[in-house]
Amino acid sequence: MRELWEFTKLIRSKNAxxxxxxxxxxxKDQESFHHVLHSGVLTKxxxxxxxxxxxxxxRFFQMDKLFTLKITIPRKxxxxxxxxxxxxxxxxxxxxxxxxxPDFSTAHQEPPK
Amino acid sequence: xxxxGCDGGSTDAGPYYLGSGKPRGPREGVKRNLRxxxxxxxxxxxxxxxxxxxxxxxxxxxxxxxxxxxxxxxENNWHFKLAAINSEIEKETLAQALGRKEIxxxxxxxxxxxxxxxxxxxxxxxxxxxxxQRALEAGAxxxxxxxxxxxxxxxxxxxxxxIPRGIAFHAGKILECGAASAVQRPYPDCMAAEMxxxxxxxxxxxxxxxxxxxxxxxxxxxxxxxxxxLVESGGTLDTSDAQFEASDxxxxxxxxxxxxxxxxxxxxxxGAALVGYRSIVIAGIRDPLVLRQLDRFLSTxxxxxxxxxxxxxxxxxxxxxxxxxxxxxxxxxxxxxxEMTMDGHEVGLVIDVVAPSQALAADIMPIVSHTxxxxxxxxxxxxxxxxxxxxxxxxxxxxxxxxxxxxxVWELDDPCKPFCMSLEDV
Numbered sequence: 001m002r003e004l005w006e007f008t009k010l011i012r013s014k015n016a017x018x019x020x021x022x023x024x025x026x027x028k029d030q031e032s033f034h035h036v037l038h039s040g041v042l043t044k045x046x047x048x049x050x051x052x053x054x055x056x057x058x059r060f061f062q063m064d065k066l067f068t069l070k071i072t073i074p075r076k077x078x079x080x081x082x083x084x085x086x087x088x089x090x091x092x093x094x095x096x097x098x099x100x101x102p103d104f105s106t107a108h109q110e111p112p113k
Numbered sequence: 114x115x116x117x118g119c120d121g122g123s124t125d126a127g128p129y130y131l132g133s134g135k136p137r138g139p140r141e142g143v144k145r146n147l148r149x150x151x152x153x154x155x156x157x158x159x160x161x162x163x164x165x166x167x168x169x170x171x172x173x174x175x176x177x178x179x180x181x182x183x184x185x186x187x188e189n190n191w192h193f194k195l196a197a198i199n200s201e202i203e204k205e206t207l208a209q210a211l212g213r214k215e216i217x218x219x220x221x222x223x224x225x226x227x228x229x230x231x232x233x234x235x236x237x238x239x240x241x242x243x244x245x246q247r248a249l250e251a252g253a254x255x256x257x258x259x260x261x262x263x264x265x266x267x268x269x270x271x272x273x274x275x276i277p278r279g280i281a282f283h284a285g286k287i288l289e290c291g292a293a294s295a296v297q298r299p300y301p302d303c304m305a306a307e308m309x310x311x312x313x314x315x316x317x318x319x320x321x322x323x324x325x326x327x328x329x330x331x332x333x334x335x336x337x338x339x340x341x342x343l344v345e346s347g348g349t350l351d352t353s354d355a356q357f358e359a360s361d362x363x364x365x366x367x368x369x370x371x372x373x374x375x376x377x378x379x380x381x382x383x384g385a386a387l388v389g390y391r392s393i394v395i396a397g398i399r400d401p402l403v404l405r406q407l408d409r410f411l412s413t414x415x416x417x418x419x420x421x422x423x424x425x426x427x428x429x430x431x432x433x434x435x436x437x438x439x440x441x442x443x444x445x446x447x448x449x450x451x452e453m454t455m456d457g458h459e460v461g462l463v464i465d466v467v468a469p470s471q472a473l474a475a476d477i478m479p480i481v482s483h484t485x486x487x488x489x490x491x492x493x494x495x496x497x498x499x500x501x502x503x504x505x506x507x508x509x510x511x512x513x514x515x516x517x518x519x520x521x522v523w524e525l526d527d528p529c530k531p532f533c534m535s536l537e538d539v
Contacts, residue, residue, distance in 0.1 A: 010331075014335070014336050015124075015125060016338040017124060017338070017520070018124050018127075018128070019219075019220075019222070019517070020221075020338050022337065022338055024331075024334060026331065050449070051449050052448070052449050059338065061341070063334070063340060065330070066334075068334070068340075070340050072339070074220070075221075076448070076449065078516065079124070079125075079127055079128075079517065080128040080129065080515065080516060080517060081388075081516045082389070082467050082516070083434070083436060083447065084127075085443075085446060085447040086445060086446070087126065087127040088125055088126075092446065092449075094446065095446070095451050095452070
């Protein structure tokens with residue numbers, strides 16, 4: 001197994017306004033992009049589980065030209081609220097960096113539909 | 114060059130600035146930047162457009178920025194027509210708009226009834242391009258706006274001069290973070306765009322920086338919930354068919370962005386409400402015996418101090434918040450941290466108290482910190498001191514705490530209506 005960061009050139013999180021968090025996952029190349037998408041390790045269900053939000057609240061944008069996956073979720077705690085831990089939302093991507101991803105050889109290579 | 118734009122604020126740093134009315138300085142730094150912009154604009158006889166003055170765009174933030182501009186004009190013997198556009202909305206005005214059903218929630222939105230509005234500290238409406246255009250039409254060379262859409266700062270003048278909205282708004286989205294759309298940004302810097310009827314070309318003025326189609330297209334999705342649709346006052350910028358091509362080795366040509374007009378003209382409302390006052394203590398914990406039973410340690414501590422706070426200060430737990438923030442475990446992600454095991458040899462504890470007044474927060478804090486300091490564990494017999502305080506005094510009064518209390522839009526007949534403008538010759 002490998003980790004997600006080995007396939008990407010950028011993984012970041014940031015507020016999209018005070019009420020939402022957005023994750024940008026930019027892959028190194030088309031092959032890495034398709035491999036990770038196809039391996040099924042990054043799904044709405046996985047994000048919903050990791051960040052404790054409803055599956056229907058997870059928005060996925062697959063940006064083929066940029067080899068980028070953008071994911072947006074509502075903030076469970078709004079930016080700056082008494083119990084907020086990250087006002088800018090800049091560190092929420094942490095758990096994504098080491099998401100286990102199968103090696104190239106062990107998964108299908110064709111692009112997802 | 115047709116104008117200089119500057120986005121002076123954001124909600125990024127949280128609700129404090131809007132709530133407190135305090136600008137985000139330092140004043141000398143802001144003055145220095147304004148000096149450069151004004152000097153070059155006056156030399157070239159072009160407008161300067163500053164949006165979201167003083168970081169939050171409320172009335173005190175606008176006043177603060179206008180005063181700096183007047184001071185610069187006096188000191189340098191500069192003369193120009195200055196427009197200041199207010200975006201702070203009176204609570205009663207907003208409550209009446211709510212009553213007329215002109216306010217609609219976005220998602221997710223905090224509760225927003227008449228009482229929520231009247232009990233909040235301050236509201237601003239986010240202006241679109243129209244109030245800025247009105248100031249320019251009135252002959253202002255320097256326009257200082259309260260809360261502005263980031264994009265509107267850069268799109269207002271081009272749209273007034275006939276550039277299609279899709280192009281001007283997309284250029285605005287790229288320009289609003291300055292050099293952030295360059296490949297590497299070793300320090301904050303500026304960005305320039307040239308717009309025409311077919312598209313725009315973006316390139317950093319600093320010869321050491323460069324843009325690529327990848328860096329510019331990547332910036333289109335920065336901080337936006339939806340990478341292809343940016344909702345603005347009056348419509349949506351749709352970049353799903355946008356093309357990014359290298360014009361040369363540092364400039365990028367962008368074409369194909371569209372603007373889809375909305376059926377109703379709305380402006381976003383931002384508000385901040387006071388929720389209490391904070392005191393904090395920072396403490397290190399290094400004793401492995403304490404660390405291995407940290408949850409139990411903190412839950413017994415909580416029980417003891419809740420009782421003491423009730424006895425000494427007559428406060429119930431509903432009247433204050435006591436939060437143990439554990440750096441080294443889940444200080445960064447809070448409840449959503451998936452890795453709750455602690456591998457490290459120390460933990461940074463931030464004891465965070467929010468109470469109805471600063472005096473009460475400051476009274477609660479020593480009850481918690483001193484009880485915690487000597488809170489016993491079974492393995493040590495005798496008085497122990499569990500917390501390593503790096504500072505004396507240990508407690509820090511962190512001031513008022515606000516929360517964002519609106520994620521709503523306000524439907525307007527006239528895009529300029531709530532945004533009063535004052536003009537003066539300086």
